[in-house]
Structure formats: structure tokens, C-alpha cells
């Protein structure tokens with residue numbers, strides 16, 4: 236028996252869930268608040284340039300199931316290109332060093348190298364037998380030493396998180412912050428290349444349409460089930476263990492809505508869970524397209540910009556290096572990311588776009604006279620902010636949502652997990668496997 240399933244949110248997670256559940260014959264409806272599908276993985280074309288609307292995205296996964304699934308999406312037309320990752324950190328004027336920073340100390344000016352190496356050794360000796368600090372600022376110095384903190388970790392993290400680092404926790408850093416062994420750092424300091432972060436050394440990217448192409452392909456079998464400009468406003472339990480979605484009855488709801496909005500959407504949410512949800516914090520990201528003459532494009536995938544003199548962006552991506560179709564013939568494209576506190580968005584009007592391009596030019600990253608076009612987009616909910624106490628808040632919300640029959644919360648903000656889109660697809664495969672026997676056993680709510 237087919238179940239009626241409402242899917243809230245048409246990002247990668249919602250689309251993948253729709254595809255999997257519809258593939259089993261269930262009756263799915265996807266409700267997407269925005270005017271297009273794809274969530275943070277959307278792209279847009281502007282005057283012949285294609286750019287990703289929530290910062291540079293790549294296809295990379297460690298999950299075999301997701302790798303095979305992506306293969307299947309592209310097997311007919313090979314519409315996907317493979318690239319070697321070439322990332323850099325912009326350390327000083329006209330001076331780019333390899334990423335991760337600690338594995339590239341030998342590429343620094345000698346005084347900076349000595350400061351970082353001395354700090355690394357001092358931190359290594361001092362932390363013996365101690366436990367890792369719980370706040371991120373102290374952790375950086377404890378783990379990496381004062382030199383690496385000063386030259387990269389502190390300015391970069393202040394720029395990206397727009398938060399006091401001493402008020403951030405450390406639960407998110409494993410697998411996200413490269414963790415070089417001290418021997419590798421010392422070798423690097425002496426000029427021997429030590430590649431510390433080999434994962435993502437090769438990645439894929441769609442040949443046309445920007446990163447959005449991946450999710451347009453995922454959505455193809457269910458596109459007629461997607462309602463755009465359809466914000467879910469109210470979720471209510473029914474007496475017969477189903478759910479009303481804005482008044483319409485469904486057997487199950489798959490919610491990819493950010494957990495922090497649930498208290499305003501779910502009728503009768505537990506007060507403690509609702510308070511915890513409201514206190515979850517996040518950051519937005521503005522994505523700026525800067526179209527340029529081809530000669531302005533460096534041979535890199537992306538470059539981290541830790542320092543204030545480099546302008547407000549924390550990272551630029553040379554998007555035309557990912558796919559020739561991302562820029563017109565003879566031109567190139569640079570994508571700049573500027574994170575923001577949700578109520579303090581950066582200016583993405585044409586004047587703001589120009590100012591951003593001029594800041595990159597002032598930092599020596601491009602020639603302002605070679606800019607051909609600019610554009611910009613805001614994403615209010617883009618990064619989870621891992622403040623101290625985050626884990627307890629998240630647990631309090633999920634303990635309640637996971638106990639609600641027929642409600643399945645999933646997704647980057649649907650569970651507040653620092654997931655890239657591949658992990659969202661992997662979690663969707665897992666949730667589908669979990670729901671399958673329940674749905675097969677009568678179709679109604681569990």
C-alpha cells in the first residue's frame with residue numbers, strides 16, 4: 236500500500252528522499268519555499284557565466300554508495316569532469332602557500348616559518364599529558380601553537396565564523412580541520428613537501444549548469460511532485476498518527492527544515508525542545524560572481540583568504556577552472572564567499588558587488604579593469620555555528636523530534652550536522668532503508 240509522504244524542503248536531501256520513496260511507489264509531495272530546487276546547491280547563469288549561489292561546491296565523497304549513485308546520474312552523457320584539487324592560502328602580497336598551512340611552513344617567509352615552527356614545538360611539548368581545551372580559541376593554541384594561530388588559524392576562523400572563537404566549541408573539528416603529525420610539520424618547515432590532507436585530492440564537477448546540475452538530475456524522476464514557492468508553515472499531528480501539512484493530511488513527513496524554525500512550524504512542540512531549537516545558531520554566506528578576462532584566472536581550484544587586508548571574502552574559487560562552460564570563451568570566473576551573522580547580510584546590490592571586486596583588486600587578486608560582470612546571492616542559513624553547548628541543544632531537539640511518530644528529520648540543518656551534499660545523500664539512503672520496512676508494513680505512520 237502506498238503511503239502519502241510530504242517532504243519539506245527541495246534541497247539535495249529532500250530531492251533524494253523524494254526520489255527514493257517515489258521509487259518504491261509512494262505518493263510524495265515536495266514543498267520548496269524558494270522559487271527553485273537545490274537549496275544551498277543552486278547555481279545561476281548571468282550573462283553567459285554560471286556560478287554557484289552558496290559558494291564553491293565540488294563533488295567529493297568517501298561513501299561508495301554515493302559515488303556509484305553519482306556515476307549513474309552521469310553515465311549516459313559523461314556530463315561531469317574530474318579535476319585535481321589545487322588549493323592555496325593567500326599568505327602575503329603575491330605569496331600563495333599550499334594548504335594545509337602546517338604542511339607548507341617551508342613555503343613561508345623565513346621569519347614566519349620560524350615563528351610557526353617554534354610555536355608548533357612549544358605547543359607539542361606543553362600539551363603532553365594535558366586534555367584538549369573545550370573552547371576553539373584555546374584549542375588552536377594548544378594544538379597548533381602561537382605562530383600558526385597568528386598567521387592562519389585565528390584570522391581565518393574569525394573571518395569565516397564571525398564569532399568570538401573562545402565561545403565556540405570543538406566538537407566539529409575532527410575531519411574538518413586538518414590534523415598534521417608534528418613530524419610532518421617539522422619536515423615541511425625544512426622544505427620537504429608533506430601533503431597532509433589527501434582526501435578531496437581529486438574531485439568532480441558537472442560540465443554544464445554549475446553544481447546545480449547534480450540536483451536537477453536527482454530531481455528528474457520526481458520533478459512533477461515538487462511545488463515551488465510553497466513554504467511549509469504548519470505541521471500538526473492528527474489523531475490517527477498522521478500529519479497535517481498546512482491542513483492537508485499525510486501519513487509521514489520528511490522534514491529538511493532547519494531545526495531552529497520548528498518551534499514556529501510544529502504545533503505543540505515540547506517547551507524545552509523548542510527553546511533548545513530556538514537557541515541553535517547559524518551563519519549565512521553571500522556568494523559573489525566576479526567575471527574576468529581569462530588572464531586573471533590563476534591555476535588554482537580555490538584560495539583561502541585569511542587576512543583582513545585581502546577584503547571581506549574568506550575564500551575565492553576559480554569556478555571557470557571547474558568547467559569551461561562556467562564562463563564565455565576567453566573569459567574566466569571567480570566566486571567569492573563572504574559569511575555573515577544572519578541579521579547582518581553583506582551588500583549584494585550592484586554597488587556591493589563592485590565593492591567586493593575592488594576589495595579583491597586592492598588585495599592583489601585581480602585587476603579591477605579586467606572585471607566583466609558581477610552578481611551576488613545571499614543564503615541566510617549556510618553554516619552551523621558550533622558554539623559551546625551546541626551538542627546539548629541539538630540533542631534536546633532531536634530527542635523530541637525523533638520520538639514523534641511519522642516525523643523524520645534529516646539534512647544539513649534538518650539535523651544540524653556539518654554535512655556536505657554527499658553526506659546528505661548518504662543519510663537519505665540510510666533513512667530510506669530505515670523507513671522501508673515501516674512503510675511496507677501498511678504504509679501508514681509507524
Ligand SMILES: Cc1cc2nc3c(=O)[nH]c(=O)nc-3n(C[C@H](O)[C@H](O)[C@H](O)COP(=O)(O)OP(=O)(O)OC[C@H]3O[C@@H](n4cnc5c(N)ncnc54)[C@H](O)[C@@H]3O)c2cc1C
Nearest residue numbers: 244246247248268274275290292293466467646647655656
Ligand atoms: C560555502 C559552502 C560550501 C559548500 N561546499 C560543498 C561542497 O563542495 N560539496 C558538497 O557536496 N557540499 C558542499 N556544501 C554543503 C551543501 O551545500 C549542503 O550539504 C546541502 O546543500 C544540504 O542539503 P539539504 O537539502 O540538507 O539543505 P539545503 O540545501 O539547505 O536545502 C534546504 C531547502 O529547504 C528549503 N526550506 C527551508 N524552509 C522551508 C519551509 N518552511 N518550507 C519549504 N521549504 C523550506 C530551503 O529553501 C532549501 O531549498 C557547502 C555548503 C556551503 C555553505
